[in-house]
Amino acid sequence: MGRAQTGTGARPPRATIIDVAREAGVSPATVSRVLTGSKPVSAGPEQRVRAAVARLGYRPNPAAQGLLRGTTSAVGVVVPDLSNPYFAEVLKGVTNAAQHADFRTLVADTGEKAGTERDAALELSRWADGVVLCSPRMSQWELSELAAAVPRLVCVNRLSRDTPIPAVAVDFGAGVASICRHLGELGHRRVAYLRGPGRAWSERARQQALRAAGGADLEIVQIPCGSSSVDGHRAADAALATRATAVMAFSDYVALGALARFDELGVSVPDEISLTGFDDIALSCLVSPRLTTVTVNKQDLGRRAWELFSATEDDGATGPVVTVTPELVIRGSTAVPAGADPLPRTAVDG
């Protein structure tokens, strides 16, 4: 009885709060009060409202609520490439945290094209209360400009000196330093570095650490590469040509590509050449040899970005910066270079 005729094919138009009010024999205001719990409602009407809501399958229209509140309960996430497991994990971290706080996640993939990041972020910012920018490749200038236009902007893996943008970032310098130390202790003296995208802040941070680490003890040979496994695969030959005894890749994703190329070439890792990654993605311990890398909790990065986002005020951001220190994890892809003493450095120092 009473169920509005639900034709087989025709879907009933979404019920409004007015429909519910009529059905329950109360005013829309009362329905709203029951649903939001903003003001007490006596038992009788409350029951009738709840029954009507259930019967009609009523769900408040979020657009209308948002219009009234002035907020959207949504957060935008801009990533360079969803195919990259790293960004997929960060997105997962943000999404899960947001879901927990009853927020929706809007996602945009810029396809590693720095030129589209600005538009993507601006667009998402219209639909969401703010935007999380993952490893933006845009210029510092663009970023500052964007920060002025987007109500709540949070960066992942991008720190900016001039503009106080809230950010959570991996301490790439510490990561690179620990890899260099590890390689040095093994006896490597000449290391080929597979460079990431020049526009990536994280790459520039690595370069800085590389400059500090490289010197008399460790010679770093730079090889242009990129951020994907295909890039790593392509750059592997050039790395080999440097006669370095170890290859340090921009990331695990890149390292996996290089590893595949070494395998094709019959170059044994780590016997003939050592290889390191960065990030410790899931698949890095599924390859053979398992990748020596630096471990970063990517979902946690996303979660922290969310926390920053939800702690940020809509007006001038104070710009707290969270730094996450990665940890070296030594696995099978690094070893003493062929024909070298394990710890010559200690011997010399001592």
Next chain:
Amino acid sequence: MGRAQTGTGARPPRATIIDVAREAGVSPATVSRVLTGSKPVSAGPEQRVRAAVARLGYRPNPAAQGLLRGTTSAVGVVVPDLSNPYFAEVLKGVTNAAQHADFRTLVADTGEKAGTERDAALELSRWADGVVLCSPRMSQWELSELAAAVPRLVCVNRLSRDTPIPAVAVDFGAGVASICRHLGELGHRRVAYLRGPGRAWSERARQQALRAAGGADLEIVQIPCGSSSVDGHRAADAALATRATAVMAFSDYVALGALARFDELGVSVPDEISLTGFDDIALSCLVSPRLTTVTVNKQDLGRRAWELFSATEDDGATGPVVTVTPELVIRGSTAVPAGADPLPRTAVDG
């Protein structure tokens, strides 16, 4: 001159169409007309409006627009696990296609928990014009119920006989059959199958094909497993214990886990045991040996899901179903079983 005082920290409240109208000395309707192009506006006012828009940095509020239009220009995507490269790729496919049509993508991750899929989809459907459900693990009954509640529901890798839900799905049967054929031709007679999640439709589709393929020629031994690489890693020992000469994994992601375990155990692939995957994720040709699998264009799957979505009417869905036939790609992880004739079957048959 004229730039409203943009205090250093304080962000100016988002301008409304009324602000623009005032600034340009016209009515809000004229501003709207200039912006939407719905009706012609003469040059003078148009220029003034554009100038005001630029000066104020005005952008229409999508919530208000949506409220009026009754649509959101957004699509929801529900995936079991963003960490799984397969789903990340499908999401990328949907997002890119949606972006192209000026639609936003909302994403929800259910963490492989079938129980949360329904709520996630229902929730997203309030914010979006419809939902793409990726490999839903929910029951057929729940799915039918959901289809009645969500305006535009599209499934990926899930076909339902009773309810006509638009869907794009891989022809898992054909894929499994081609793997079985390949394995049979190599001379394998006993194959261990690493099962996917029992709730997954794709798993049931595979089982059907397995029943057809398994028989006198090919014995299939079923091993409970799961959908992640960790599951594959765990199940590898049991697969080995069956004394099968080949292992067929539910997916590449699972196969990669098994491969890693075989490597740990010193079991050589494909010399001692053959291994196959399914889906052909990017990393499958980065491991050693490269994985024999069946190739599926995952981004394309997402793109097609989007097309189905945008072709679907809000009312009763007609339920077109697109089937994608995967292609066998033979790489290094499969070989003739130890001590067997390469093509005994042909010999017997001939």
Next chain:
DNA sequence: CTGTTAGCGCATTCAC
């Protein structure tokens, strides 16, 4: 061509 009016669905004032 342009301005005025109304209303999308909802929550939150006010009166009662």
Next chain:
DNA sequence: GTGAATGCGCTAACAG
């Protein structure tokens, strides 16, 4: 406690 009125920002329908 409850109902009626107001307005969030915007565009469609009307007048002029």
